Amino acid sequence: MKLSFRDALKESLLSLGQEYPALVVVTPDLAKSLRIVDFKQTFPERYISVGVSEADMIGVAAGLATTGLIPVAAAFAMFAVEKPFEQIRNAIAYPNLNVKIVATHGGICVGPDGATHQAIEDLALMRALPNFTVLVAADALETRAALKAALEHKGPVYLRLGRDEAEVVYREEKEFIIGKADLLRSGNDVTLVACGPMVAKALQAAEELEKVKVEARVINMHCLKPLDEEVLLQAARETGCMVTVEDHTRIGGLGGAVAELLVRKHPVPVEQVALDDQFGESGDAEDLFQKYGLTVSHIIAAAEKAMLRKSSQIFMKERR
Amino acid sequence: MESNGWEVLQLQKKAQQIRRDILEMVYRRQSGHLGGSFSIVEILVALYYKTMRIDPANPKWEGRDRFILSKGHCAPALYAVLADVGYFPKAYLTESFRCVNGKLQGHPDLKKTPGIDMSSGSLGIGLSVACGMAFGGRIKGQDFRVFVVIGDGETNEGQIWEAAKTAAHYKLDKITAFIDLNGLQNDGPTAREMSMAPMAAKWRSFNWNVIEIDGHDFPQILAAVDKAKQSTGQPTAILCRTVKGKGVSFMENQIKFHGTPPNEEEYQKALGELS
Numbered sequence: 001m002k003l004s005f006r007d008a009l010k011e012s013l014l015s016l017g018q019e020y021p022a023l024v025v026v027t028p029d030l031a032k033s034l035r036i037v038d039f040k041q042t043f044p045e046r047y048i049s050v051g052v053s054e055a056d057m058i059g060v061a062a063g064l065a066t067t068g069l070i071p072v073a074a075a076f077a078m079f080a081v082e083k084p085f086e087q088i089r090n091a092i093a094y095p096n097l098n099v100k101i102v103a104t105h106g107g108i109c110v111g112p113d114g115a116t117h118q119a120i121e122d123l124a125l126m127r128a129l130p131n132f133t134v135l136v137a138a139d140a141l142e143t144r145a146a147l148k149a150a151l152e153h154k155g156p157v158y159l160r161l162g163r164d165e166a167e168v169v170y171r172e173e174k175e176f177i178i179g180k181a182d183l184l185r186s187g188n189d190v191t192l193v194a195c196g197p198m199v200a201k202a203l204q205a206a207e208e209l210e211k212v213k214v215e216a217r218v219i220n221m222h223c224l225k226p227l228d229e230e231v232l233l234q235a236a237r238e239t240g241c242m243v244t245v246e247d248h249t250r251i252g253g254l255g256g257a258v259a260e261l262l263v264r265k266h267p268v269p270v271e272q273v274a275l276d277d278q279f280g281e282s283g284d285a286e287d288l289f290q291k292y293g294l295t296v297s298h299i300i301a302a303a304e305k306a307m308l309r310k311s312s313q314i315f316m317k318e319r320r
Numbered sequence: 321m322e323s324n325g326w327e328v329l330q331l332q333k334k335a336q337q338i339r340r341d342i343l344e345m346v347y348r349r350q351s352g353h354l355g356g357s358f359s360i361v362e363i364l365v366a367l368y369y370k371t372m373r374i375d376p377a378n379p380k381w382e383g384r385d386r387f388i389l390s391k392g393h394c395a396p397a398l399y400a401v402l403a404d405v406g407y408f409p410k411a412y413l414t415e416s417f418r419c420v421n422g423k424l425q426g427h428p429d430l431k432k433t434p435g436i437d438m439s440s441g442s443l444g445i446g447l448s449v450a451c452g453m454a455f456g457g458r459i460k461g462q463d464f465r466v467f468v469v470i471g472d473g474e475t476n477e478g479q480i481w482e483a484a485k486t487a488a489h490y491k492l493d494k495i496t497a498f499i500d501l502n503g504l505q506n507d508g509p510t511a512r513e514m515s516m517a518p519m520a521a522k523w524r525s526f527n528w529n530v531i532e533i534d535g536h537d538f539p540q541i542l543a544a545v546d547k548a549k550q551s552t553g554q555p556t557a558i559l560c561r562t563v564k565g566k567g568v569s570f571m572e573n574q575i576k577f578h579g580t581p582p583n584e585e586e587y588q589k590a591l592g593e594l595s
């Protein structure tokens with residue numbers, strides 16, 4: 001079953017708007033595209049459209065936060081993060097203001113609009129900012145949980161969502177703890193660490209691997225920062241190899257975060273399922289996933305490679 | 321340049337044909353922006369058929385006039401015109417638009433599509449790029465002109481006004497900017513979402529040469545372009561009153577057709593109106 005990120009955002013904002021009287025939505029002429037028109041109608045005094053001006057949106061959000069309100073700046077990832085990045089850095093991250101940046105359209109899942117609208121480096125950018133917490137929701141239910149966690153957290157948060165629908169990973173209300181990953185499946189042969197809509201694909205890959213007697217552990221790393229080091233180090237020790245899976249460039253996103261940790265604390269072979277160092281293009285999302293290497297079979301191939309590297313390491317050790 | 325009645329009729333016919341091509345492209349692919357494409361058809365036809373110094377057989381010719389579609393989401397209009405003047409086969413329009421491995425990206429891509437002088441799609445950037453091109457021509461001693469089309473919603477972007485002051489300060493008079501005043505942006509009417517009124521006064525106060533016209537009227541467009549050419553020491557902004565969705569009655573001024581492709585019934589009806 002598939003559910004829409006944007007419908008989840010719409011509904012979560014509506015109900016969280018009731019729960020949090022301090023929540024204010026700021027958006028740059030994308031209310032229709034983000035389906036937050038209902039929020040606008042329900043809470044007109046807590047909805048601000050700044051027109052097509054993303055830098056302005058970030059400044060306005062920063063100002064709102066200084067008055068004690070909780071601004072949610074909402075746009076496509078390209079326009080929420082990449083267009084006004086320096087404003088985010090110096091007007092939100094540096095003064096450590098309580099702004100939540102919520103973005104749909106993360107990754108090449110954006111499809112036909114093409115490379116100018118596909119944010120494939122937003123996680124790398126946002127991870128690099130001091131003070132920021134970086135979240136990625138895997139599906140509709142997790143969108144709601146992550147948004148609530150973001151509002152509960154004091155400090156700047158970036159929450160990345162996909163464009164359209166995502167295969168459901170969570171069927172019941174779930175708790176979202178910042179800094180704690182979700183262990184979705186146990187196994188000791190290889191660990192698949194995924195985020196966003198790629199989590200569902202990692203689970204499918206794990207099912208396929210089971211058919212050939214490979215037990216894959218699956219972790220939803222829905223919080224890239226702070227990273228759940230414990231769950232990753234344990235997985236590295238117990239499974240001895242890993243595959244990171246993300247709709248993002250291989251530079252500086254989930255794969256980067258995992259590799260940075262493991263190289264310091266417990267090096268094991270890591271394979272990345274991610275975009276190579278190049279831009280995407282227009283096309284249906286499924287065609288793009290195929291062309292750019294983000295399908296279930298790519299995950300399986302990466303898992304096999306990671307396990308091969310692990311066993312050749314063991315072999316070499318034994319020979320020595 | 322005086323335009324005679326016969327010539328205007330030919331241009332109008334051409335505009336009608338371009339609208340059919342745009343409709344075909346967006347309908348077949350079920351993706352793309354019709355409304356804002358329809359509002360700039362006359363501007364593009366006037367530029368590419370009557371105004372610009374270009375050689376479609378030699379798209380990278382250094383002496384060519386430059387064109388930037390700053391409101392890049394309206395690429396269908398530009399693609400239809402570029403195909404028609406011969407930059408690439410017309411078959412691309414339906415075979416390649418917004419498809420994987422396609423030459424015609426969702427938003428203009430100068431590396432993939434012959435005739436595109438600048439990639440765009442993120443609003444607000446094109447006028448700065450026009451300044452850079454005009455500086456380039458000045459430094460290299462070339463006399464090409466730079467045309468740029470900007471959306472009215474797009475003028476919300478601060479960068480448009482950063483570029484406006486740069487162009488005026490440096491007297492980049494080779495720049496002609498068309499502002500497509502179709503009165504709608506993504507979320508609704510510009511007057512409600514983010515009013516930029518008084519638009520003409522804004523450009524004047526930035527020290528631009530400002531001309532206000534009906535953006536669907538060929539004689540007015542051609543006369544304005546002529547005046548722009550005569551402007552010395554000032555860049556020109558041609559403020560075009562237009563209709564979003566122009567040419568198809570039920571699409572005109574309808575926010576729905578900003579980015580929603582027509583269904584089959586709408587397509588058939590639209591095709592009827594455009595024939």
Ligand SMILES: Cc1ncc(C[n+]2csc(CCOP(=O)(O)OP(=O)(O)O)c2C)c(N)n1
Binds near residue numbers: 028029444471564
């Ligand atoms: C920087 C940026 N922000 C947001 C968008 C998404 N977007 C595409 S079209 C549009 C509205 C543009 O309105 P306008 O300039 O009036 O265009 P037109 O009416 O001619 O379609 C928006 C917000 C974008 N492409 N670029």
Ligand SMILES: [Mg+2]
Binds near residue numbers: 471472473503505
């Ligand atoms: Mg407009």
